[in-house]
Amino acid sequence: xxxxxxxxxxxxxxxxxxxxxxxxxxxxxGDGAPSTLVRVAQGLLLHDWAGSRLYGxxxxxxxxxxxxxxxxxxxxxxxxxxxxxxxxxxRAPFDRSVGTCRDMALLVTALARxxxxxxxxxxxxxxxxxxxxxxxxxxxxxxxxxxxxxxxxQLDAAHRAALATSFDPSExxxxxxxxxxxxWRRIRCGAAKPALFRHGEExxxxxxxxxxxxxxxxxRTDRLVSEWDRWRCAAWLRRLDARAEAEADRWxxxxxxxx
Numbered sequence: 001x002x003x004x005x006x007x008x009x010x011x012x013x014x015x016x017x018x019x020x021x022x023x024x025x026x027x028x029x030g031d032g033a034p035s036t037l038v039r040v041a042q043g044l045l046l047h048d049w050a051g052s053r054l055y056g057x058x059x060x061x062x063x064x065x066x067x068x069x070x071x072x073x074x075x076x077x078x079x080x081x082x083x084x085x086x087x088x089x090x091r092a093p094f095d096r097s098v099g100t101c102r103d104m105a106l107l108v109t110a111l112a113r114x115x116x117x118x119x120x121x122x123x124x125x126x127x128x129x130x131x132x133x134x135x136x137x138x139x140x141x142x143x144x145x146x147x148x149x150x151x152x153x154q155l156d157a158a159h160r161a162a163l164a165t166s167f168d169p170s171e172x173x174x175x176x177x178x179x180x181x182x183x184w185r186r187i188r189c190g191a192a193k194p195a196l197f198r199h200g201e202e203x204x205x206x207x208x209x210x211x212x213x214x215x216x217x218x219x220r221t222d223r224l225v226s227e228w229d230r231w232r233c234a235a236w237l238r239r240l241d242a243r244a245e246a247e248a249d250r251w252x253x254x255x256x257x258x259x
């Protein structure tokens with residue numbers, strides 16, 4: 001396999017750039033170790049759905065929080081306006097900024113790039129969020145000894161206890177997360193059943209795997225669409241004809257064997 005060129009992924013994008021808070025974010029990176037970056041992100045963000053159920057009755061502002069994916073500069077502006085302490089000091093759960101798994105992945109990506117490490121957001125499916133299913137999810141990949149290492153900052157201690165996971169969230173084991181291309185190739189060759197890939201019960205099957213394949217293609221170019229882009233509600237996306245399948249096959253093939 002060709003060596004990965006990480007150069008592009010060490011540079012901030014419009015979404016990961018901390019803007020006026022560049023020095024504050026860099027200071028929070030500490031030694032830049034994946035475990036440090038995950039810990040910092042966990043102390044700043046609260047997952048909008050799971051997080052609101054793991055720490056006791058949530059206040060109204062948590063339940064009513066806007067779920068739009070924010071650029072890192074805007075996210076940090078909100079965090080520091082609410083609590084001006086250094087970013088490596090964890091906030092109490094309900095004092096954290098509320099976001100989705102995509103926000104978690106984006107913040108870890110921003111931290112890693114601020115520490116001089118290559119990192120990127122990936123969209124796909126996790127095996128550990130709903131037993132027996134591959135659940136819609138977003139994570140971060142970080143440069144580690146010439147390869148990509150997968151991290152999931154959402155998995156703090158409360159999440160790990162609730163989900164009964166024992167692995168280190170700063171290094172996801174193989175077969176715990178499939179990115180969009182990996183998931184699409186598996187269902188196309190018959191190695192996995194399309195019905196096992198889903199977002200709850202509202203979006204299930206091959207058409208939704210195609211949605212996350214497209215989202216991952218955009219993420220790999222640092223263009224993060226919003227979690228609430230409503231793609232899953234578009235009727236035309238739910239109809240997979242031969243032309244749509246061939247197009248998705250081409251997208252997935254373009255990423256195979258590449259960094």
